[in-house]
Amino acid sequence: MARAAPSLPASAVSEPTERILQILSESARLFATAGYDGTSMRDIANACGISKSLLYHHFADKDEIFARIALGSMRELCEFVTARIPQDAAPSLRIRAFMTATAEYFQRYRWAWIASTSSFWNDPKARRQKERIMWRDRYEGLLRQVLAEAVEAGEIRAVDVPMAGRLILSSLNWMHRWYKPEKGSSAVQIAESYFDMIFHGLKAPPPAA
Amino acid sequence: MARAAPSLPASAVSEPTERILQILSESARLFATAGYDGTSMRDIANACGISKSLLYHHFADKDEIFARIALGSMRELCEFVTARIPQDAAPSLRIRAFMTATAEYFQRYRWAWIASTSSFWNDPKARRQKERIMWRDRYEGLLRQVLAEAVEAGEIRAVDVPMAGRLILSSLNWMHRWYKPEKGSSAVQIAESYFDMIFHGLKAPPPAA
DNA sequence: CGGAGCCCTGTCCGAGCGGTCAATATGGCC
């Protein structure tokens, strides 16, 4: 049977067995590529080389599989990024670190990330959405906090902080729509490029006197 | 029966009857809120107050309804934006016009736009995807063209043009994830804010001598 | 040996899906 690639944050689950990791990993890939509705329990079972019933032995239902992926990756992202923001650096560098850390997380756990973010919104019936939103808010709040400090420190202009945060998050959240990991720049390089453009602006500096 | 709001670009179809407009309008709303798979033909029929069979009288299948919405809105967007870019203005103003025109289109035909962009990618089986991609490329090419001219004119730095284009498109494409039309700024105002931040950068200017 | 507990399977079910079909209502045109 196909060996499960480490495409999931390990601590997204507690004491996960090989089989559970495999199911979550394959599910994340399928959810990311075909969407939640487009992925059947049969698809998951086939991808894992097991029977459909075994899925129900390890998970209560389809929603639980998805929730483990989505909630786990959201929490992981928040912790991952928090750990990578240097506390003593200048605010602008912390903004940059926020962006590159997010890109690195995206690069590592691509399928889980895509599955989580692309199915995050549409279904209001999804269980545990509150928890997901909580982590999402914490993640977004982290960025706004750093942005506010940068304004206070005079490093960036007194722009609308939530709006600036949305601009930055947009660039990162939209990446999975066009990013192909096998070619071109790495996600982290792209995030660095985005930071440069957003921080310094596209405008050409006035010709030197 | 519910009167169909003008939530679709009228010229997306040729000689559309009231009924067809209604079906397309309700479908766009449902596709946008519940996704393609999450919207059944029964849902559409119920939303229109008609029988399911009537849908098949006016459209060949579910895909055709979606294709009309997605392809129509993509073509409309391209033409809409093209028409709103002043040919004689400075490149930077044309970049700005590109952004605000996109936002205005988004504001007008919100459901069709969301349905189109959010379901654009996942399903490779969708018919007429080639045409949609063609219009999408033309739309994106339009932006890159203007960006390249801005570089040439010395108005913006010699940044990576495709990357800068993606940054701009990301900000616009992600809007529908958080934008609530009933409160806060209009989409056009948001686009203006984005342009300001991207063009001038977040960085605070050096203190005046 | 025996049974407890886990991993795992094949089979069945009702529901909802996209789509078909024959039949009917409607309304302009001769």
Next chain:
DNA sequence: GGCCATATTGACCGCTCGGACAGGGCTCCG
């Protein structure tokens, strides 16, 4: 009136879906 095209309907089909269920092998322990 008769006629024809269009608009509209409800009954129906085959299929796949998520999920339920009973049970089969395996291992460990008394």
